[in-house]
Amino acid sequence: MSFPWAKQYEPKNPVMQWVDSRLPLPRFVYNAVGAGYPVPRNLNYFWNFGILAGVALVVQIVTGIVLAMHFHSSAAGAFESVNVGMMRDVNAGWFLRFTHANGASMFLAVVYIHIFRGLYYGSYKAPREMVWLLGVLIFLLIMATAFMGYVLPWGQMSFWGAQVITGFFSAIPVVGEWIRVWLLGGYAPDDATLNRFFSLHYLLPFVIAGVIILHIWALHIPGSSNPTGVEVKGEQDTVPFHPYYTAKDGFGVGVFMIIFATLIFFFPDYLGHPDNYVVANPLSTPAHIVPEWYFWPFYAILRAFTADFIIPAKLWGVLAMFGSILLLFFLPWLDKSPVRSANFRPMYRIAFWVLVLDVLVLGYCGGSTATPGVVITSQITAAYYFAHFLIIVPIISRLETPKPLPNSITEAVLANKGGSRMTETAVSA
Amino acid sequence: MATLEDGVPPDQTVGPGGELLENPRRRDYLTYAAVSVAAVGAGVVVLPLVNSMNPSADVLAQSSTEIDLSAIEPGQAIKTSFRKQPLFVRNLTPAEIAEADKVPVSSLRDPQTLEQRTKEGKTNWLITLGVCTHLGCVPLGAGEGENRGPFGGYFCPCHGSAYDTAGRIRQGPAPTNLQVPEYEFTSDTVVVVG
Numbered sequence: 001m002s003f004p005w006a007k008q009y010e011p012k013n014p015v016m017q018w019v020d021s022r023l024p025l026p027r028f029v030y031n032a033v034g035a036g037y038p039v040p041r042n043l044n045y046f047w048n049f050g051i052l053a054g055v056a057l058v059v060q061i062v063t064g065i066v067l068a069m070h071f072h073s074s075a076a077g078a079f080e081s082v083n084v085g086m087m088r089d090v091n092a093g094w095f096l097r098f099t100h101a102n103g104a105s106m107f108l109a110v111v112y113i114h115i116f117r118g119l120y121y122g123s124y125k126a127p128r129e130m131v132w133l134l135g136v137l138i139f140l141l142i143m144a145t146a147f148m149g150y151v152l153p154w155g156q157m158s159f160w161g162a163q164v165i166t167g168f169f170s171a172i173p174v175v176g177e178w179i180r181v182w183l184l185g186g187y188a189p190d191d192a193t194l195n196r197f198f199s200l201h202y203l204l205p206f207v208i209a210g211v212i213i214l215h216i217w218a219l220h221i222p223g224s225s226n227p228t229g230v231e232v233k234g235e236q237d238t239v240p241f242h243p244y245y246t247a248k249d250g251f252g253v254g255v256f257m258i259i260f261a262t263l264i265f266f267f268p269d270y271l272g273h274p275d276n277y278v279v280a281n282p283l284s285t286p287a288h289i290v291p292e293w294y295f296w297p298f299y300a301i302l303r304a305f306t307a308d309f310i311i312p313a314k315l316w317g318v319l320a321m322f323g324s325i326l327l328l329f330f331l332p333w334l335d336k337s338p339v340r341s342a343n344f345r346p347m348y349r350i351a352f353w354v355l356v357l358d359v360l361v362l363g364y365c366g367g368s369t370a371t372p373g374v375v376i377t378s379q380i381t382a383a384y385y386f387a388h389f390l391i392i393v394p395i396i397s398r399l400e401t402p403k404p405l406p407n408s409i410t411e412a413v414l415a416n417k418g419g420s421r422m423t424e425t426a427v428s429a
Numbered sequence: 430m431a432t433l434e435d436g437v438p439p440d441q442t443v444g445p446g447g448e449l450l451e452n453p454r455r456r457d458y459l460t461y462a463a464v465s466v467a468a469v470g471a472g473v474v475v476l477p478l479v480n481s482m483n484p485s486a487d488v489l490a491q492s493s494t495e496i497d498l499s500a501i502e503p504g505q506a507i508k509t510s511f512r513k514q515p516l517f518v519r520n521l522t523p524a525e526i527a528e529a530d531k532v533p534v535s536s537l538r539d540p541q542t543l544e545q546r547t548k549e550g551k552t553n554w555l556i557t558l559g560v561c562t563h564l565g566c567v568p569l570g571a572g573e574g575e576n577r578g579p580f581g582g583y584f585c586p587c588h589g590s591a592y593d594t595a596g597r598i599r600q601g602p603a604p605t606n607l608q609v610p611e612y613e614f615t616s617d618t619v620v621v622v623g
Contacts, residue, residue, distance in 0.1 A: 167564035182479075192482075308604075314564075
C-alpha cells in the first residue's frame with residue numbers, strides 16, 4: 001500500500017516493460033525503496049540507522065560467505081584455520097576476518113541506535129506495533145547469530161562463552177540439563193557443538209533477511225514515522241524516498257564506512273578479547289569471562305541475581321535476562337500516551353535519557369569483574385530497567401501533559417525555518 | 430438412510446420433508462483423519478531431526494574413564510577429564526574430612542554429607558565433576574597452588590561460588606553441589622568413572 005499520490009512505476013525501457021508485466025519485481029523495489037515510496041519530508045539522521053543495519057547485514061553475509069570457504073569447522077582445526085589460515089595464508093583473509101569480526105560490532109551498534117530511535121520517537125506505537133514486534137524478533141535473531149559466530153574461532157572466550165550461554169538452559173527445572181546436552185550434542189562444547197553452531201550461524205542471517213522484508217513490509221503499510229510523530233496529512237508532507245532519502249542515507253553510509261574502516265585498519269582487536277587468541281581449553285576457565293560489548297547490559301542483568309527467592313538465583317538471572325528483551329514485545333501496550341515523539345513529552349523525554357544512562361551503566365557493570373560494588377550497581381540498574389518499562393512509562397503516559405503538537409509535518413518544518421509567520425500571512429492573505 | 434443410489438450426495442441426508450440436509454459428519458471425519466495423519470507424519474519427520482542433535486554414539490562412547498589413584502598423595506588433587514568435561518579427583522586429608530563432617534547438614538543449600546558423596550570406606554576419595562553448577566566454569570583448587578576459596582575446597586573464579594572440602598556449595602550463586610559422577614573402585618588404586 002502507499003499514499004494515493006505515490007509515483008507509479010512506468011518503465012520506458014522495453015526490456016523492463018517486458019519483465020514488469022511478467023514479474024513485477026522492479027515495481028516492487030521501486031515502491032519499497034525508490035521514488036514510489038513517499039516519506040515524511042522531515043526525517044533527521046536518526047532515520048539512517050535502519051538502512052545502516054541493512055548495509056551491515058549485507059557486509060556480514062558477503063564476508064561471511066567468503067570466510068566460510070576457508071573455515072575448518074572442527075574443534076581440532078577451527079582455531080588454526082581462523083588465526084593462522086585466514087590471518088596469514090588466505091589472500092586478504094586478515095581483511096575479511098577483521099571486517100567480519102568488527103562488522104558484528106558495527107551491526108549491533110547501529111541496531112542499538114535504531115532501537116533507541118524507536119523508543120525516543122515512539123515508533124512502536126499504533127499503527128506501527130507490528131514493525132516494532134518484528135524488529136524485536138530481528139534483534140533476538142541477531143543476538144543468537146552473533147553469539148554462535150563468536151564461538152566459531154574456538155578460542156578460550158569462544159569455548160567458555162558457549163559453555164556459559166548453554167549453561168543458562170540448565171537453569172530450567174527438570175529438563176534443563178537434558179536441553180543443555182541436546183544443544184551441545186555432548187556434555188561439554190566440542191565438535192558437535194561447533195558444527196551445529198556453524199550451520200546455524202550460516203542459516204540465521206538469511207532468516208534475518210527474511211524477517212527484515214516483513215519488517216519493511218509492515219512499515220510500508222502506515223508509512224514511515226517522523227520526528228514530530230504527527231501522521232502524514234497530505235502530499236506536501238512527503239517527498240519520494242528516491243532521490244531524497246537515498247541521498248541522505250548514502251551520506252550516512254559514507255560516515256558509517258569511515259568509522260568501520262578506522263576500526264578494521266587501526267583498531268582491529270580493540271573490541272575483541274586477548275583470551276580469544278588462546279586456543280580453547282576445556283580444563284581451564286579464563287579468570288575473567290566476559291561476553292562481547294554488545295551483550296554487557298544483559299550479562300549484568302544475569303549476574304545481578306545473587307540470592308535464592310522461591311526459585312534459585314541462577315534461574316532468576318536467566319529469566320530476567322531473557323525477560324529484559326521479551327519485555328520489549330509488550331512496550332506498545334505499556335505506553336498508552338497518544339503522543340509519539342518525546343519532543344512533545346517532557347516527562348517521557350527525561351525518563352528516556354535516564355534509561356539510556358541506565359543501560360550504559362548496566363553495560364559498564366557487565367564488562368567489569370563482579371566485585372561487590374559492581375554487583376550492587378547492576379542490581380539497582382537492572383531493577384530500574386524493569387521499572388522503566390513496567391512502572392515509569394505506564395504512569396507517565398497517564399500523568400503527563402504533552403506539549404501542543406504541530407498541525408502538520410509541513411507546518412513544523414516551516415516553523416523551524418522561521419517560516420511560521422509566512423504561513424500565517426499566507427492564510428490571512 | 431440415504432445412499433448414492435438414491436441420488437443423494439454423500440455429505441447430505443434427506444430431511445423429514447424429503448429436503449436435502451447438510452451432513453457434516455462424514456466430511457469432518459475425513460478432515461480430522463487427514464490432518465491427524467499429516468500431524469503424525471510431521472512428528473515422525475521432526476523426531477529424527479531433533480534426535481540427531483543429541484550426543485552421538487562416538488561422544489557417548491567416551492563415557493567411561495579409568496583413573497589410577499596411586500600417585501595422589503593426601504591433600505593433593507588431580508584434574509582429568511570425563512566425557513570431555515573436567516573431573517576432579519581429590520585425596521582428602523583427615524583434617525579436611527573432619528572439617529566436612531563438622532558442618533551441620535541442615536545448614537547447607539544442597540544438604541548432603543561427605544559419606545553420601547563418597548564410597549564406603551573410601552571417604553578420603555572425593556571424585557566430582559570440575560564443572561561449576563552455576564554456569565559451567567571450571568572451579569579452581571584442583572591444581573597445585575590454586576585458590577581453594579574460603580571453605581578450603583574449590584573456588585569458581587567466574588561468579589565467585591565457593592565449595593567446601595566435600596565439594597558442597599557454601600557461598601555464591603551456584604545452586605547445587607559439584608556433581609558426583611557414577612564410579613566404582615575396581616581395585617584399591619583404580620577407579621572407573623562412568
